[in-house]
Amino acid sequence: MPQLPAVIQQQLEQALALKCYRRFYDFFLVFWQVIEPTMPLKENWHIEYLCNEAQQIVENLAARGDKEYDLIVSISPGETKSTIFSRILPAWVWLRDASLKIISGSYDFSLATSFTVKSRDIINSPQYQKIITTLSALKSHPQYAHELRHFKPFKLKGDQNVKSYYESDCGGMRIASSPGSRITGFHADLILVDDSVKPPSPKQGTGINYSDIQAAIHWVGKVLSSRKTDRKKTVTIYVQQRVAKKDVTDHLLRTLPMVKHIRLPATDRHPIEPPELRERYVNGFMNPHTTDDEVIREKTLQMTTSGWVAQFEQNPDEEGGGIWKAAWFGRFSMKDLPVTGVIWHSVTDTASTDDLNNSSTGMLAYTYIGGIFYVRSFKAVWVQADRLGYEYIKFLVQNGYDAVASKAEIEPKANGISFAQLMRNEDIVKLSATELEKQGIRASHVRRINTKPFDNVLIGEPTGDRKQQVRYLSMSKTDKAVHVANAIRAGRVKLLDESDLPPGENWQEFLEAAEDFPSTGITEVIDTVAYMIVSNEAVSAGALFSKFTTGSYANLYRRDEPLHLFWCIEPAVNRYRCIAVQLTEVSPGVAAIVVHDEFEASDLRNLCTELLDVYANHQQTAVHYHIMQPSAEHTQLAEIFSPRFEPYTRFGCKFASMFHFTGKATALRTISGNGKQKASEQLSSRANALATLLSGGYTLKTTPKFAGRKVSILIDVSCLKLSDAIRSLLRDYDNMDRYGDWVNAFSLGISKMLDTERELYRF
Structure with a gap:
């Protein structure tokens, strides 16, 4: 191919450099090919729209203007959000002003680091360096001097250039962060948060742990919010799919004083923000390249309807956004129960840890009368093994445990089996009972706990095809929740009225965990409630296996x-x-x-x-x-x-x-x-x-x-x-x-x- 004349070549380079400088969307199109050379871009209207939104924020930052708002983008997975905001945008930010400082983060530090690496690849690319050289020359020209007044030719500093952290020689900085990582001493003009909580995969079958949500809220609300160079000017952009009703996005929408929320569900069947964007949907789909009716059917089979509604439709509040609903749980008063003959049982899912990032021990106390489950208490505790016995016995004696008649059932995972054995040891139980007595809690009548492991019930009609049956303990949490949902929907699980609960106790955390699952929640709520129902009725298509x-x-x-x-x-x-x-x-x-x-x-x-x-x-x-x-x-x-x-x-x-x-x-x-x-x-x-x-x-x-x-x-x-x-x-x-x-x-x-x-x- 014949080489272009030098003048024409220079004009083309100048045009490309100015085009990339002036418009982030054009810069995105050029550098998509740099970081995704084998994957053609399927252009859709939302990419240009989001690029334009990002450009407004960056231009205001470069001009050192006061912040107008923080930005939240709720969008489905697989819609190029990370490439736009976490990979390509930071490189364009430094094209506009290489003195700006950036903190970018995600739920996983290695993922956050991969974003910084991709941005550095763009900066080090010949195309980017050519644009820097061209803009440097144009800046000295009177015609472009004002337009390029914030542009600063830069290089990466050799002594501060690693995967997770690098600096420009103009004072700019880019550092990766995640929940639990340390960024003490660093402050930023722009903070980018890309999925603060790991979204559940379609085939995961379990919800996000409630503690993960809490850790992410602490990270964005306490840690990152304190890392601003100027609270009046620093902007934070949150780009993440919704994962639960009470997730990080919900927290931000309720607590941020100035926030713009862009909500782009996969279909127009759910709320869209801003509302005028509905006109850009094609045949009801936000992006017809990635979503159609067949895709929806496939995804809902993989991840349940509730998962689709939360992660793809960005609407976890929608009916169907959770398997159980808080309104399904009725209420009862102690005076509603018979005066005599009420036996209180317990179901426990153990976890010997005091780390809030791990699962808790969930304990539930109930009685079963006339086909109704009356739940008087649920407690989630994070304690080490040496204190678990004390907390367990305390829970039992405070909730009507009868040493002869009460069932004390424990999920038979590894630590559950050993814990059940310990609770049958009179000497060990006596230690905790004695300590409780010293605190004024009557426990001397408890000599040993008649613990038993969960039965590995065969779910399915007993006379049916064994291939259509499944063992309870091998079921996913989602399947367990679905299996007993009809019993809860029918109002057959009632919670003790809060007027009868001890001072300071309520059902808020229990109901939030129940309703948010499988997206999030204290999943021990699912395990204990589901087994409570199955153990008493062996629910299969609404029928009882045992009718004594x-x-x-x-x-x-x-x-x-x-x-x-x-x-x-x-x-x-x-x-x-x-x-x-x-x-x-x-x-x-x-x-x-x-x-x-x-x-x-x-x-x-x-x-x-x-x-x-x-x-x-x-x-x-x-x-x-x-x-x-x-x-x-x-x-x-x-x-x-x-x-x-x-x-x-x-x-x-x-x-x-x-x-x-x-x-x-x-x-x-x-x-x-x-x-x-x-x-x-x-x-x-x-x-x-x-x-x-x-x-x-x-x-x-x-x-x-x-x-x-x-x-x-x-x-x-x-x-x-x-x-x-x-x-x-x-x-x-x-x-x-x-x-x-x-x-x-x-x-x-x-x-x-x-x-x-x-x-x-x-x-």
Whole structure:
């Protein structure tokens, strides 16, 4: 290609230099090719618009005018915002005035440093240096002297030139910053903030930690705001997508005295600022090069509708901007609950740290009555492991913990499992209880906490395709939140009215975290509330897996009706269990199998002594069922439950014993109708038959006294292990190793009991 004449070449260079100096958008177009040589620019109207906005601010800075406003730009990811403001703009700022000082930052220091490096690449490029040389020559020309009065030819200082910090020889400075980094001693004329909080990726599935938001607010509101050369002149530009209702942008809009907000949602279905920009949308899209209906469908599948509304539509306040809504949570007063029989349970998601940048330990206290969850307290604490036990026990005793009846469930992650074990240690619990007593908090009645890990519930219809089911503990937080959303929307989770809360406590932080998720929030709110619902109902498409009822049924105990004792004796592992049951009339025409007590010990005689003590005044027959195959333990049980056993006489027992020691193979015909299957093949049949009973689908046919009546199962709240075992096994047969022996004893015992009741009432 023939070389242009020198005069023409000079004129072209002068024209390009003046064009780049006069207009930031033209400078952007030229230097896009420098930093993105392999990626063609897809031009859209918003790029020129944002460049013009930035130019107005920089021209005023170069003229040393007073600040008119700080600028906030809310825009979708992938719309060139970082290239405009963090990579190319700083190089143009020094083209206008190389004495200006710039602090630029982002949520991650390495990302902030990459921005400074790209700007330095532009400055060091031959094209930029040629513009500097050309403008230097033009500045001496009278025609351009006034226009170029702020222009200062410059070079980067060799002794102050590293990736995250460099200076111009005209006094200008550029330094990278991020939350937690130190910029003491540096002040700026222009502060650039590009995404102060790391946005969740489309497939992340979890929200931003609330502490990340708080750290970013501290960074922009306290740290960067104190790094201004002149508070009347320094301008801050915040460029970031919205991530939550109470995010950094929300904080800035509420606290900055002079601010201009440019809000460019991906579609025109949401508020646009300034409103007149709506006219520039093409077929409803801000940038048709990057967004169409197919893209929206794909993104909402990846990141949920709420994520799309916040990050792409810049409207986290919109309905759909969060999975849960604060308005869904009702209120209750303590006087709304029954006077007696209310048992308070707890759900805990542990984290042993006092670092506010990490997850907290979330603790929730609730009771479950008539299908409604009444939550009396939620507390998030950031404490080290050595103080966590104290805070945990304090929370329990202040929220109605009953050492016998209350469930204390803990998420079984690594530190959760070890913490649960510690809380079952009486010596360790005693230390915290003693300290609480010294502070005037009654805790001496707590000897150990009957902690248990979350069940790994199988979510999905129990008779459905296993491929359509998923285990609760493997679900993402977002999936958990969606799974129980209908229960919350229906008003079945109520919070204690603030008039009943201790002084200074409220639900604001809880509700903000619940409503902002998955964009942000104390995510322990999601874990504890979701498991509270799942653990009691195993929610699947709104249906209950387990339909037995728990409550206080001491009033249903009948001294003058048979007492049935289901024994599960395993001497090989020193495990002895017994379940005490009655079949009784709970109201006219209504029968129930009432489980009064469960006993467990490592010694058979000690267990029998405890049972004799509890039921010494029982006046009717006690029928014993040995759930295992007949063995030598029959003789031992018969020996114990006779006047020859010293405690029998000492307690003055009034009941006589009847022993029903038939084997497993013949014990199932009452419920399952099939006594020919081997015992090893009966587990599924027993569980299914029990599920039929629990759902109210079984009519008594074998007991004349209750013939033709529907029967339900009522389990006293004191029977924690049995109720947990039945609930867990009916959800998922894969829990058999953990809970099978309890359900085995219970289901076989019921079968034998109904058969025996028929025999008892025949005569």
